[in-house]
Amino acid sequence: MPKGMLLCESLTKVYRDSKGRKALDSVNFEVPSHGIFSLIGMNGAGKTTLVRILATQLEPTAGRATIDGLDVISDAKKIRERVACIPQEARTIPWMTPKQTVLSYLLWRGVGYDEAGRKATEALAEIGLESQVDLLNRRLSGGTKRKALVATVLSSEADIIFLDEPTTGLDPISRQELWTSLTKLAEHRFLILTTHYLEEAERLANVIGILHRGELVGIGNLDQLRSTLKYQYSLMITSETTLPAVRDGLVTKARTGQTQILTDESEAYDISRSLLEKGAKFSMSRVSLEDIFFHLVHRTGQGDSD
């Protein structure tokens, strides 16, 4: 059993009331158990199911998963000493304060009362809530409540942390602040993060897994994911202009309504020169995670399965 790795072998989940539909369909992968591993996918893709199985909250129907050689079923007790999780729809309890929220969580992890109080104050300060530690959660904004939850796992000694859509509902500044905290956290711990924000995965993750309808359709770092595409460069043309001839590339209408050309590096420069001569407005970049995501998801069938 590999140490220092997160491994899934033929991991499958069929919920009892799902009429046989597979929430996870024979998922196989192996990634290093350090840094940030981000799972992206549409609603119903299987992200939460995978996280819940790995965080020992849910039994798989078939297959197995190990973290650092520990099986999520047979070694659940050992894994639970090392993991902490903020579930997707977790909410702070309204009759508690952020400090009470973090303190009680630490007590559940076996930390002594005084130490838990001290760690709670520190974690809340780290996430920018030092002035709100003793306010009732029901009086806090949605983003602040979310931050208080994140502080629970930040304060813990867990070295494997699951965050299921942690930045949903946060304003852009709070999201940036949280990204900074997560990046810092990932220096010493393994973060498994699900998100709908592709930019978030692109910014934070060392390894990105793309799930679609229960299947893993792509996995790797950004360069590895790019290499699954035929074309590595994207030209986004923002002004009305006659398109130059494209020898080997893909011309599409981006979701923004702009014309997008996906092509290789040398042709991308040729087209750029031609567009510059015409005075057209455009941008050129390597293909983004968004391009890769849409390509991989469309390749395996469009539409949300929810």
Add this chain to the structure above:
Amino acid sequence: MKAWGREVLASVLVNSIYEMKNYPVVLLNTVLSPLSFLIVITFVSKGQLIGEAIEGGFIMSMFQSGMSLQGDLSHLKNDFKLQDMVVSSPTTPSAYVTGMALGEIIYSLPALAVLTILAAIYIQPGLVESLELLAVFLLMFLGSVAMGFTLSTFSSDIVQSFAFSRLISTVFATLPPVYYPITYIPLPFRYAAYLSPTTYAGEIAQSSTGLIQLSVTDVFLAWTILLAVSIALLLVAVNKARWRDV
């Protein structure tokens, strides 16, 4: 053991202390609920059934604690995803539930204190009777806690869960003869009353303090059934309650 104690403390804090501290008004409900029946029965019987009503108040408090546990655990699990967070931690189900159950008892303490004062004035049980009453109330509590925990792990909807909790409380703690002797129930319905374990708890309590006369065989039978039901509920909780979802 130290860690287990801290885990229990966390559950107690979350399920009672913090709520009582931050929302003290919730205490009123826990006091009024068991006492309201006691007052009604005492008035209707012109004071003749005050002893039975006090013991009924104890039984209802203990049983309702377990049933409230079902609603509260379900609420914390489904609305706040707290159970998922706790499952992914070193906490054991036993520590989580023990703390949550103790939290329910702490909630009931004001009502239990009032009932204890009333019992000291109107029933005046001796040491043996007090121990017997305590054993009955604890069994009632353990059985209802086991049932509450098991049901909460299966529930996925809080509205349904609270409705179910209220229904069980009414069927097992209000309708059966816990606030009055079973002889007040017409005979055909008496058989139905014996389907509820609270009926046996009421009989044992009333018999131990001399409020009703039962043969030794009947008392033995009542204890046997009460013990068997409590053990069965505990076994179901240990074997069937879901800590990790399936």
